[in-house]
Amino acid sequence: MGEAKRKLLDHPLPWLAPTLLLLAVFQLYPMLEAILMSFTNETLVRTGTQFVGPEQYIRLATDPEFWDMLRVTAIFAFSSVVLHVLLGLILALAIDYGVRRGLPGHLTTRVSVLLAWIVPGIIIGLVWKVMLVENQFGAVNHFLGLLNIGPVPFRSDPTLALVSTIIAGTWRGTAFTMIMIYGGLQRVPQRLYEAARVDGAGRWARFRHVTLPQLKPVLFVTTVLVTIYSLNTFDLIFALTGGGPGRATQVLALFMYQEAFQDYALGRGAAIAVVMLVANLLLTGVYLYAFDVGDEI
């Protein structure tokens, strides 16, 4: 008995079985099912699902709304990524500088940035809703009013609504880029700085010719990861603008959700999901390639 048990435990399967089962049921199967579903006209309300070939994709490709959605998603993702990485880089450098120089306050700064990151997405939407109230009593509008600006219609103007979602998204996600880049800064070999200093390089030259090149891999990977997260953003926009006004802030994830669960068009929702899946897979491929994860496995 003890021997049989020992033999059993010497095989990897019992250790992995629960994981494999869960992954198969809740990740692998749904992913394959999404692809299958996207070739059907399945709905939530009617039985008699039929295989319709690429019809859903053709309908998407010929639907101007879909292209609008893609545009909104691209603007949201691109602006978010630029802001995330820039802000994260600046903050990481400032905190690294503060740590090395023993400036008090760097920890408070780090904790403040991270604080925003743990607020639940839905609540971030609401927090910014409260911040951006569109009369002179909204906090942001009050301060703008002191500068004789506004009140600004942050959520009812289509362009400003998109800007507001980008700001709220950046508010949440900068913690991630900051920490990643800060981690990268700690891995820059100090002898490079010393060598640069011996060569008479000033602060800017050291940043330009030592820090930046050394950070390149981290910056790249961070950018890819943030792009993936931004492309899949749902909860924050759902709560802040609900995709509106009109469809001004309707990113792909929201579009998919509405097609599937408000219009009950599961097939069409699945087709949008596959579009997102392809984007995610491509970016993941880039990430793996950049990282050479194969070495570590």
Added chain:
Amino acid sequence: MNEDAPRDGDGEGTADGRTDGGASEVGMAASGGTAPEERSVAGRVRGRLAQFGRLDLSVYALYLLAIAFFVFPVLWVASASLRPPGELFSYPFRLLPAEISLSAYRRVFRAGMVTWLFNSTVITIVGVGSVIAVSVPAAYAFSRFEFTGRRGLLGIVLLFQMISPVIIIVPLYTVMSTLGLLRTRVGLILLYVGIQTPFSIWLLKGYFDTIPQELDYAARIDGCNRFQTLRHVLLRPVAPGIAVVAIFNTVLTWSEFVLAFTVLGSESRLHTISIGVYKFQGQYSNDWRAIAAASVVGMLPLVIVFLGLQRYFVKGLIKGSLKGQ
């Protein structure tokens, strides 16, 4: 104090240590000011002030801006939630309430907040416990066994980690429906375990990999089977990793919205805090005080957990995202 002041940029070894040793300063961060820290190093700071270059000043300005940008919205929501009816929209504009009123909170709690808090707490505790129970053995296997398909399997696990559950929400709905798991908390917990396991395995495998195999061999010679080895020998050195996984998944589970919203349906007694708060704001869309109060209740538990444990967060973020470095 003059010897250590010009040490600009050569503190490589101490940088990490100083940051991680900062747990005791978290309390000061929570109170929103730098006063206690400044007092303890007041002498040094005053001595240095004379040497403050322009760069130090701009870095300080940046700190202040960052703290304002990242903390002000949270404080403003807290301040808005504590006002009596009408005060929020009356002259003059006030940053702090003129008088404190809990009426917004009473309204939120009457709407069912206790049930939502209870559901979120149960789902988070059971869910995170299950994630650990499933991912520790798997991470052990990936770290300690050599078997064919290991690399491929790990690659797939990583792939699943990268793909957002939002994408598969449509087929997940039908899967949950087929399994009879719609509108059940158990179903949502199982789903969370399935979604969160990949990241947890990766993170834990990293911790297992740092433990020398000699420990395993020694235990085996002493007659332990693999399970006993894991339990009595390896669990202790992996404990920090398990802590990081627990913290991470606690935040994820507590914050999760779209899966819960889809799986739990419309019955208020099943709702988690995120759904409850979302539905609540839909009902009281013009009552900003109530929305603010609901937001505060929804984020407060996480904020408290986080302020106590933020340094583990940083470790986890770096370790979990930077595979291979």
